[in-house]
Amino acid sequence: MTERLFPYAVAAATAVAVAFLALPVVAIFTHSSPGRLVSALGDASARDALRLSLETAAIAVAIVVLVGTPAAWLLATRRFPGRTLVITLVELPLVLPPAVAGLALLVAFGPDGLVGGGLEDAGIVLPLHTAAVVVALVFVAAPFHLRQAQAAFASLDPGPLEASRTLGAGPARTFLRVAVPAARGGLVTGAALALARALGEFGATLMFAGSLRGVTRTASLAIYDRFGTDIDGALALSAVLVAAAAALLVTVRLVGERRAAR
């Protein structure tokens, strides 16, 4: 009985899952007419929001890749006491609620925060500035890259790494010339996932950075700002973010397939 029903149950579950997950995304494109969506994107404030999103996300991911890649290399290749704790700590933002992240950033880097006073003395004020958006994005997006990069480095064939060292290459040269090129698939995947997360960030940005056109109002914040008064504008920006997220996922998939084919 169970055996005979199983294929139908699996098919039904799949149909339900696909319909449920795809329907809201489809609705973004069908709720309003395509013409209205396109004309809503002609709005200067919508373009400001998209440009700010792109710029801050690009800077954030650059920082994440530059700092996160060597850190992931160390975490993947060294064993030291407290390693599990460190890995848990750096992965924590992955599962933190955005509101918690925003509040945490405020009480850490805000004027009354843990290190905010010191930053202020050094002339660095983050909240309500574009830099705060970048900080929020780095915080929430970094774990995506760290995880992927760590996994990529950990699964490298130790042969070429050993050979590089035996042939006299220092650890820096081995890392840059052998490890990074060999792990590039995982690194690209990590960067793409981090970029996707950064483009979608909302809560931490609103709480830590605020919302001002051209300064801190990224596309996600502009969607929320429009929700009450301009649903077409909100949908148009949403459509752009859906397209960007889809493009990044396809990138990840293609990179994965190429790696599997090798």
Place this chain on the structure above:
Amino acid sequence: MRALAALAGLALLAGCGSGGTSALTIAAASSLTGAFTECGGDARLEFGGSDDLAAQIRQGVGIDVFAAANMKLPQALAAAGKAGKPVPFATNRLVLAVPLDSRIGSIDQLADAKLVVGAASVPVGDYTRQVLARLPAARRRAIEGAIRSEEPDVKSIVGKLVTGAADAGFVYASDVVASRKLKSIALPAKLQPTVVYGISIVHDSAKARAFVASVLHGNCAGSLRKAGFGPPPG
């Protein structure tokens, strides 16, 4: 057996989704959080920017009563046939809120301050713009130049002030009472906008009417006065 359990779970979920049968769902302006939480009883309370709540009601979200920080939004919903005719139920005053130890003493000392205001779409931001529009151009520009963030609701403005992220913000007098970490600087009388809150019934029921009655002259009216809201005009 497990499939049955899953089905039961799904049914339970659907039950929650439809809001049960008895609880009244009230969508209210952020600034009403304290007062309505005190007097709301077993009602399901949703607080947010009045504009966002109005948008949810337009999308057909199952809300029974809408209490907004202005008359404009519920009137627009009534005109669109999405809710009943709104009734004014409270007044409030717009003030400049600053931390207790702030040296800012008037709206003309904001030039070097980090000022946060409500977005234009949310009532508090609309009132703020009304105030600014009444100022001479030079004074207005000095204040506008200090704006560092346009927030989605009053809670978000107050949050920026109590965490020290901002130096000053335009909010309601009742928000300052509720925060306990801020003091309010009154606006000159000729700048003060008329802040009237309106309540309307979206889905009519005996419970909805009872709640509106309580807000107008019952338990909730008492909570509102205690929280610093004035009685409705007239």
